[in-house]
Amino acid sequence: MIKDIVIVGGGTAGWMTATYLKASFGDRLAVTLVESKAVSTIGVGEATFSTVRNFFRHLGLSEPEWMPRCHASYKLAIRFENWREKGHHFYHPFERPRVVDGFSLADWWLHEEPSDRFDQDCSVLAALCEAKRSPRRLGGALFEEVFEAGEAQDMARAVPKGLGTQFPYAYHFDATLLAQFLSEYGVERGVRHIQDDVLDVRLDQDGFVSEVLTKDHGPLAGDLFVDCTGFRGLLLNKALGVPFVSYQESLPNDSAVALRVPVDVESRGMRPCTTATAQDAGWIWTIPLLDRIGTGYVYSSAYTTPEEAERTLRAFVGPEAADLPANHIKMRIGRSAESWVKNCVAIGLSSGFVEPLESTGIFFIQNAVEQLVKRFPSTRDDESLRRSYNRQVGDVMDGVREFLFLHYYAAARSDNAYWRDAKTRAMPDGLAERLEQWRCALPDENSVFPRFHGFEPYSYTAMILGLGGLDVRPLPVLGRLDATAARREFQRVRDQASALIDRLPSQHEYLIHQAAG
Numbered sequence: 218m219i220k221d222i223v224i225v226g227g228g229t230a231g232w233m234t235a236t237y238l239k240a241s242f243g244d245r246l247a248v249t250l251v252e253s254k255a256v257s258t259i260g261v262g263e264a265t266f267s268t269v270r271n272f273f274r275h276l277g278l279s280e281p282e283w284m285p286r287c288h289a290s291y292k293l294a295i296r297f298e299n300w301r302e303k304g305h306h307f308y309h310p311f312e313r314p315r316v317v318d319g320f321s322l323a324d325w326w327l328h329e330e331p332s333d334r335f336d337q338d339c340s341v342l343a344a345l346c347e348a349k350r351s352p353r354r355l356g357g358a359l360f361e362e363v364f365e366a367g368e369a370q371d372m373a374r375a376v377p378k379g380l381g382t383q384f385p386y387a388y389h390f391d392a393t394l395l396a397q398f399l400s401e402y403g404v405e406r407g408v409r410h411i412q413d414d415v416l417d418v419r420l421d422q423d424g425f426v427s428e429v430l431t432k433d434h435g436p437l438a439g440d441l442f443v444d445c446t447g448f449r450g451l452l453l454n455k456a457l458g459v460p461f462v463s464y465q466e467s468l469p470n471d472s473a474v475a476l477r478v479p480v481d482v483e484s485r486g487m488r489p490c491t492t493a494t495a496q497d498a499g500w501i502w503t504i505p506l507l508d509r510i511g512t513g514y515v516y517s518s519a520y521t522t523p524e525e526a527e528r529t530l531r532a533f534v535g536p537e538a539a540d541l542p543a544n545h546i547k548m549r550i551g552r553s554a555e556s557w558v559k560n561c562v563a564i565g566l567s568s569g570f571v572e573p574l575e576s577t578g579i580f581f582i583q584n585a586v587e588q589l590v591k592r593f594p595s596t597r598d599d600e601s602l603r604r605s606y607n608r609q610v611g612d613v614m615d616g617v618r619e620f621l622f623l624h625y626y627a628a629a630r631s632d633n634a635y636w637r638d639a640k641t642r643a644m645p646d647g648l649a650e651r652l653e654q655w656r657c658a659l660p661d662e663n664s665v666f667p668r669f670h671g672f673e674p675y676s677y678t679a680m681i682l683g684l685g686g687l688d689v690r691p692l693p694v695l696g697r698l699d700a701t702a703a704r705r706e707f708q709r710v711r712d713q714a715s716a717l718i719d720r721l722p723s724q725h726e727y728l729i730h731q732a733a734g
């Protein structure tokens with residue numbers, strides 16, 4: 218029987234795993250987490266996916282309990298700047314286009330082209346980002362005032378069940394504060410927390426991990442080991458020798474430099490979205506938190522140097538960046554061939570990672586721990602559970618790789634070698650055929666990456682129509698149909714967006730109110 222779990226690593230992955238397991242199994246499972254004081258965590262990872270709300274819900278945590286402690290803010294979308302051309306921007310919102318007369322509003326948009334901004338014509342969230350609004354109001358029902366019956370339910374489909382009618386949204390947070398918060402939560406619920414260095418990983422005669430040897434606490438034995446040691450992959454890759462499959466051929470960004478920039482958030486305002494600004498050799502993220510912005514340049518070392526990347530980032534931030542220490546990070550892009558081998562499961566960066574363009578790192582962790590609980594074995598020998606876990610976790614990362622590849626391939630920008638090469642790079646298997654389909658019919662559930670990877674067809678549509686580099690044609694059949702209802706819907710989106718802007722507080726105002734309790 219599996220009774221004792223040992224987690225090595227106390228970054229976001231380690232603490233999300235420990236707390237999720239405790240919330241799932243309570244005292245029926247003993248959880249020990251050992252983390253090194255000497256080896257620091259990656260120190261970035263601040264933007265999330267809308268499914269992250271399921272994680273906090275599973276832990277029984279309400280927003281006022283954890284958000285102020287982690288300097289968290291709301292995220293309704295990703296804003297892409299300069300991906301088409303310098304000065305252009307668009308949003309990838311967490312909002313599915315509505316359906317009008319059996320066709321997606323996105324199809325009608327391509328046919329009617331009411332403006333050059335798909336995101337603003339088809340989504341209310343784009344306007345809320347522009348206006349720096351909070352997705353939540355200070356008391357009182359909101360949806361019923363602005364949306365018709367049924368419409369609010371559609372909007373809320375992407376929201377975890379049980380949260381009621383709300384916008385689909387995610388969070389930004391300070392990853393270090395979140396790990397601290399979760400460690401308190403975990404320890405209060407019985408997680409044994411050891412601060413020590415793991416010096417060695419011992420295997421038994423069958424090749425299973427029997428114990429990890431720590432510097433001051435001696436050997437720690439367990440039935441199941443979770444490797445959350447980050448890019449080091451101490452247990453899975455190093456001790457068990459599981460190979461790492463690189464995605465570098467299709468996703469060349471392998472480095473980042475990050476800054477934490479204290480700013481006057483009140484006067485600056487807080488756009489409720491992550492911003493990804495295209496650069497000559499990658500892109501810069503900007504993430505608004507309650508007391509600062511998190512920012513960093515993700516780049517390919519084949520196209521620029523760390524010094525040049527840091528200079529670019531500092532110039533982008535401006536005088537506020539002066540004297541701030543920069544964190545240079547070398548990224549391992551790809552995934553372990555299998556994330557669960559013998560009695561060792563890798564979760565987090567040790568399992569796999571793609572550049573944070575769509576904020577998928579924490580989503581990978583959440584997915585992995587949910588799948589682990591679902592397939593939790595009775596004994597350590599259950600090969601079929603391991604196989605099905607590995608397939609699911611591998612598919613999620615492979616699917617995200619393809620979606621990210623599309624970002625560069627479909628970007629109209631091609632003003633230097635970095636952006637031109639993105640159009641000729643080796644494509645992930647199957648994408649060429651899918652691209653052919655999307656040219657004549659926007660992505661739907663039958664034409665995107667066939668297995669679950671977190672992104673729905675509307676995300677592909679938002680990116681293709683925003684990036685502007687892929688020739689897509691409207692459906693010819695729409696020319697034979699009456700477009701009156703679709704035109705009315707474009708107007709309704711505009712009206713609803715301005716009604717929401719009138720009624721919602723600024724994000725900063727809402728968060729200050731929340732923090733004050």
Ligand code: FAD
Pocket residue numbers: 225226227228229230231251252253254255256257258259260261262263264265392413414415416445446447448449451473475513546548564565566567573576577578579580582
């Ligand atoms: P780490 O944070 O590296 O933690 C490793 C842990 O292992 C540490 O506690 C360390 O002490 C411990 N350890 C290592 N060796 C030993 C040892 N010998 N003994 C004991 N303990 C040991 N994800 C998102 O979802 N959104 C984002 O916006 C985002 N941005 C990112 C930007 C960049 C540049 C990068 C590189 C990643 C980003 N990520 C993002 C990914 C995200 O940061 C990670 O998925 C997340 O932080 C999990 O990291 P981790 O816990 O796996 O590893």
